Amino acid sequence: MTDSGRADALLADLPRAGRGRLKVFLGAAPGVGKTYAMLQAAHTQVRQGLAVLVGVVETHGRAETQALLNGLAQQPLLRSEYRGVQLEEMDLDGLLQACPGLVLVDELAHSNAPGSRHAKRWQDVQELLAAGIDVYTTVNVQHLESLNDQVRGITGVQVRETLPDWIVQEAYELLLIDLPPRELLERLREGKVYVPEQARAAIDAFFTQTNLNALRELAMQTAAVYVDDELDKGYRQLGQAAPALRGRLLVGVDGDIHAERLVRHASRVAERRHLPWSLVHVDNGTVRDEQSRLRLQSAQQLAERLGGEVVLLRAGEVAKTLIQHAAERRASLLLVGQSRPGWRRRLFGGGLAVRLLRDAHGLEINVLDQEPTPEVKPGRGERSWVWFDYGLALLATVLASALAWGVSSVLALPNISLVFLAAVLLVAVRSSPGPSLACAALSFLAYDFLFIPPNFSFSIQREEDVLTLLFFLLMAALTGKLAARQRRQLQALRETQQETTELLDLSRKLTAATDRQAVINAASQHLSAWKELSVCLLNRDSSGNWSTETGGPLQFSETERAAADWAWAHDQSAGMGTGTLPAGRWWWWPLSVDGGPLGLLGVRAREGQTLSGQRRRLLMALSQPLAQALARARLAQDLEAARLHGETEQLRSALLASVSHDLRTPLTSMRGSIDTLLALGEAVPLEDRRELLEGTRDEAERLDRYIQNLLDMTRLGHGALKLARDWVSPADIAGSALNRLRAVLAPLQVQVDVPAQLPLLHVHAALIEQALVNVLENAARFSPPHGQLQLSAGTAAGELWFAVSDQGPGIPEQERSKIFDMFYTAARGDRGGHGTGLGLAICQGMVGAHGGRISVGEGIAGQGTCITFHLPLREQPEPYREESEHEG
Incomplete structure (x- = not known):
């Protein structure tokens, strides 16, 4: 054995992280002492200091069991009323x-x-285990799903309450509680199991010596399988070689009434032989009714519950496909059911089992005999469709006979048979093999009666005409059967193509979606074509409440909401058609990736419609690309947030640098003026004092603008840049910026060209205004006295731009790409000498946070500098669009 195999065995013996351990007390029948043994084990744990809580214990009035409950903490049971009966759970x-x-x-x-959350108690136990809580539980062997048919055959009683075998097999410990049948019967007579009236009825109906012996053997076999698995695991943990290949069991299942029985038998055989197993269904294109499809679906779901693999193959020949698949999977055992008897199977070489025995080499074939079952008569609707197909065969024969009689004077006798062959093909394409064979037989008789001498008689005079008729019948039967088979395969191909087209169409739509809302819209558009279903997609908001992302406003009952909550929390389906909260009308399926659910898909059949198994499987297939698209959208959102965070940090760094660099200038000037006034006092002439005070006031106003800029930036939040966007007119932003700089711009000739009809911007107005103020102030500082300064705005290529042009010294072209770097100062020009307010780096951060950019060019008449903001335009709000169209 390899080291990795030994490591896998050791890891398999460890409990899964955060999951509790399950100990099962298994018995052959009620009364053997399972509950008593469980309570004794619980007292042992209490003495060792473990916190033990009784969830539910059924004492059935047994005094010794009731006595053991003393000293154990009990969780009160929930009481509910159902149809006038008080129930406790x-x-x-x-x-x-x-x-x-x-x-x-x-x-x-x-x-x-x-009305309970789960349909079965074992599902409650699974939720307790998932929460990290250990569980002691009891179960009788007759409740195992795979033994349901055997128990009914032994006792004559159909056990309704069952549980999947894998729950017992995956238990951390399994303890067999055994009691000889004679002692159990004695306890039953003494009233230690049931009250005397119930005990007497139980002995007559269920608790017989033979039944108890048989159930005892089943319990021992189940425990033996568990012990064998533990033994095999122990050898592998020691590093000793285990059998390299144990083979595989394949069970071939059709949609007949014995499908579930065959699956249960396969599960038991695989369990006894320690073989992995698969359910295989070969779809050969046969048209199946709704009952057959439902039986097949139930068998597949049963196989999944029992731990089997479900495989669906599409081919024309069932036996050959099963043998080929067995060779590919290296199966050693193939289990099938006995074919239904029929004259066609007896005539053409037997059923599936006979062909498997004839063609399979080196493969063990087991055939499970059928139980006698009453013949199920077709319903009125099915019977009408059958008679319609056979009526079509009769009509086609009559029409073919009339056509052949009409052309008999023109065509030779051998060519007339082609008319009847065409009728057989038509019936085969439109119906099934039965009507096509009936049409072939009727055509054979009509051809003989009307055209083979002597006419209007079934007698045949010439020997060669006998051979001709036989060949005609053979060709008609073969062509009819082949045409019917092609029709069935075409129908199966259409169904497969429909599923593939659905997946391809949704995937193509999701590929073009770039954000979550686009993904939701694409899924809603695709699923809205299913008129028989109502589909919605839910998501949780930050407070944990449900929000409907598509499907319209929906009102959910408490049951529906509880099912949705459970499906989201446990990443499993819930609601209608499942074992968890099935009382509602909605089926909930979580759209999950590795990080957990990203949405919850809800499906409900409309009035008068049903949610078919095919639709359910297709929805499960479509949910995977939908979940991946939602994950991709979330990743894109996270990347955008990371980019925004990076720009925010760059903006903050530039802000701190500008604070330390730019605030020093006005403070130094103010301090110098104040020191001069304090030192010289009255010695300073009045005009000079006034000039010093005015300079101090100007620098204080300049400092006030700096501080106001800092306050505007700090209001944006902590840790991340939060943009409080709103729709605002570009003319309002420009007017507010010019109003704030009236004193600074007073000595200049300011020209403004900002049309009022420009589209609205969806921006943080204070940020864009501040960036514009910074650039205008920078331009004013370096403009010559009485120079020109232009502020203009317009749109181009889906963007709106603000341009500020001056007549200053300008910026050298080779340095324009560097002026947005922090602490960069050009030797001359706009970045030289006196600083830059909060700096163009901060302006770039403000505009970049909105997805925009800044460009630098030539100023007025090729002199000075032109700094342009480019901001993206979004689709205008509805009222604004209507107003613009009205004005236009």
Whole structure:
């Protein structure tokens, strides 16, 4: 054995992280002492200091069992009323909230009361285990799903409450509680199992010596399989070689009434032989009714519950396909059911089992005999369709006979048969093999009666005409059967093509979606074509409440909301058609990736419609690309947030640098003026004092603008740049910026060209205004006295631009790409000498946070500098569009 195999065996023995351990007390029948043994084991754990809580224990009035409950903490049961009957069930939520170390749960196969979260108690246990809580539980062997048919054959009783075998096989411990049948019957007579009236009825109906011996053997076999698995695991942990290949069991299943029985038998055979197993269905294009499809779907779901693999193959020859698949999977055993008897199978070489035995080499073939079942008569609708097909065969024969009689004077006798062959092909294409063979037989008789001498008689005079008729019948039957088979295969191909087209169409739409809303819109557009279903997509907001992203405003009952909550929390389907909260009308399927669910898909059949198994499987297939698209959209959103965060950090760094660099100038000037006034006092002439005070005031105003800029930046939040976007007119932004700089711009000739009809911007108005103020102030500082300064705006290529042009010294072309770098100062020009306010780096951060950019060019008449903001335009709001169209 390899080291990796030994490591896998050691890891398999360890409990999964955060998951509790399950210990099962298995018995052959009620009364053997399972609950008693479980309570004794619980007291042992209590003495060792473990917190033990009784979830539910059924004492059935047994005094010794009731005595063992003393000293154990019990979770109160939930009480509900159903059809006038008071029912008590285990309080699952209370146990999860209490979160003890160990919970006792009796009768694992119990069916919960209608309206409970889960249909079965074993599903409650799975949720407790998932929460990290250990569970002790009891179960009788007759409740195992794979033994359901055997138990019915032994006892004559159909056990309704069952549970999947894998729950018992995956238990951390399994303890067989055994009691000889004679002692059990004695306890039953003494009233230690049931009250005397019930005990007497139980002995007569179920608790017989023979039944108990048979059930005892089944319990021992189940325990033996568990022990064998543990033994095999132990050898592998020691590093000793295990059988390299044990083979595989394949069970071929059709949609007949024995499908589930065959699956259960396959599960038991695979369990006894320690073989992995698969359910294989070969779709040869046969047209199936709704009952057959439902039986096949139930068998496939049963196989999944019992731990089998479900395989669907499409081919024309069933036996050959099964043998080929067995060779590919290296299967050693193939199990099939006995074919239904029929004259065609007896005539053409037997059924599936006979062909497998004849063609398979080195493969063990097991055939499960059928149980006698009453013949199911077709319903009125099915019977009408059958008679319609056979009526079509008769009509086609009559029309072909009339046509052949009409052309008999022109065509030779051998060519007339082609008319009848065409009728057979027409019937075969339009119906099934039965009517096509009937049409072939009728055409054979009509051809003989009308055209083979002597006419209007079934007698044949010439020997060569006998051979001609036989060949005609053979060719008609073969062509009819081949045409019917092609029709069935075409129908199967159309169904497969429909599924593939659905997947391809949705994938193509999702590929073009760049954000979550686009993904939701694409999915809604695709699923809205299914007129028989109502589909919605839910998501949780930051407060944990449900929000409907598509499907319209929906009102959910408490049951629907609980099912949706459970499906989201446990990443499993819930609601209608499942074992969890099935009372509602919606089926919930989480759209999940590795990080958890990204959305919740809800499906409900409209009035008078049903959610078919094919639609359910298709939805499950479509959910995978939809979940991946949602994950891709979330990743794109995270990348955009990371980019925005990076620009924010760059903006903050530039802000701090500008604070330390640019605020020093006005402070130094103010301090110098104040020191001069304090030192010289009255010695300073009045005019000079006035000039010093005015300079101090100007520098204070300049400092006030700097501080106002800092306050505007700090209001944007902590840790990330949050843009409070709103629709605003570009003319309003320009007017507000010019109003704030009235004193600074007073000595200049300012020209403004900002049309009022420009589209609205969806921006943080204070940020864009501040960036514009910074550039205008920078341009004013370096403009000559009485120079020109232009502010203009317009649109181009889906962008709106603001341009500020001056007549200053300008910026050398080779340095224009560097002026947005922090602390960069040109030797001359706009960045030289006196600083730059908050700096063009901050302006770039403000505009970049909106997805825009800044460019630098020549100023007025080729002199000075022109700095242009480019901001992206979004689709205008509805009222603004209507107003613009009206004005136009």
